[in-house]
Amino acid sequence: MKEFQIVSESLIDANPAQPRKIFSEEELDTLTASVKKYGVLQPLVVVQKEGTERFLLVAGERRLRACRRAGIDLVPVVLRDEKSERENLILAMIENLQRANLNPIEEALAYEVLLEEHGCSQEELAQQMGKDRSTLSNYLRLLRLPSVVKMSISQGRVSMAHAKQLLVLPEASDIEKVHTLILAKGLSVRQTQQLVEKMTKNPEKKLGTSINNDLEYLADGLRNLLRTKVKISGDGKRGKIEIAYFSPVELERIFGKLMPRR
Numbered sequence: 001m002k003e004f005q006i007v008s009e010s011l012i013d014a015n016p017a018q019p020r021k022i023f024s025e026e027e028l029d030t031l032t033a034s035v036k037k038y039g040v041l042q043p044l045v046v047v048q049k050e051g052t053e054r055f056l057l058v059a060g061e062r063r064l065r066a067c068r069r070a071g072i073d074l075v076p077v078v079l080r081d082e083k084s085e086r087e088n089l090i091l092a093m094i095e096n097l098q099r100a101n102l103n104p105i106e107e108a109l110a111y112e113v114l115l116e117e118h119g120c121s122q123e124e125l126a127q128q129m130g131k132d133r134s135t136l137s138n139y140l141r142l143l144r145l146p147s148v149v150k151m152s153i154s155q156g157r158v159s160m161a162h163a164k165q166l167l168v169l170p171e172a173s174d175i176e177k178v179h180t181l182i183l184a185k186g187l188s189v190r191q192t193q194q195l196v197e198k199m200t201k202n203p204e205k206k207l208g209t210s211i212n213n214d215l216e217y218l219a220d221g222l223r224n225l226l227r228t229k230v231k232i233s234g235d236g237k238r239g240k241i242e243i244a245y246f247s248p249v250e251l252e253r254i255f256g257k258l259m260p261r262r
Helices: 025-038 061-070 085-099 104-116 122-129 133-144 147-154 160-166 172-185 189-199 203-226 248-258
Strands: 005-008 044-048 055-059 074-079 230-234 239-243
Touching (some): 055 061, 104 147, 122 133, 133 147, 147 160, 160 172, 172 189, 203 239
Parallel strands (some): 044 074
Antiparallel strands (some): 005 074, 044 055
16 A cells, blocks of 8 residues: 555545445544544545546545544545546445444445445455355345334344344335334344234235245346346236346446347
8 A cells, every 4th residue: 555645635525435324423523532632543545536636535534524523634645546436436335344333224225336336246245345145135135124114223223133023024014013112112033023923924924925035036136147226026926127227338238138149
């Protein structure tokens, strides 16, 4: 890594690939006090924006925020070698994911962006993050939960283990009912599991859950093949497949994957 240099914080732009969305005010206050007293002990990591004097932040957003709070203009940075915008965004997200203490929803959203907007496959991403593919899938499944439940997970009021039990329920209304009980009665994971098992004893609900899981498994396979957003909906007998593309070039790439070579 190159030696650090000093630049004005006003020339550093926040990275849209930053996975952390919630910053603790208490942590920022502590870091700001430290920066005022000792300065910035660890340089920020940046890349220079092509054709400009400005920089894109790769790692160190909390330190940058603390400097701005402390009124410090000049900050130490390490300039990373120039890559394409896509490579820098992917690199920044993976580096932040590995460094930051993210809540499960922030982590899941970061994975979704890497998979759907930047063309990573689940296998590639799992290898880069040092995680099992099944672990990655479990995080992504959290994003299918109702918004009120995702908020509780973000705030640490509902655990990942609770969330896995909620995902067994096929109906959003049932998920929200059990979520309310978890908060109101402080249900343990085991108690939540028992409640969910009672609610899914109806054979029709069990069938619906099985079909949904099968369709999601197939959608995952298509996402990995096509490296884009894929949605499958149906009842097991008939349905539809939605494949997303974000540019004419990407459409041609997907078409090439679907059409057999002659």
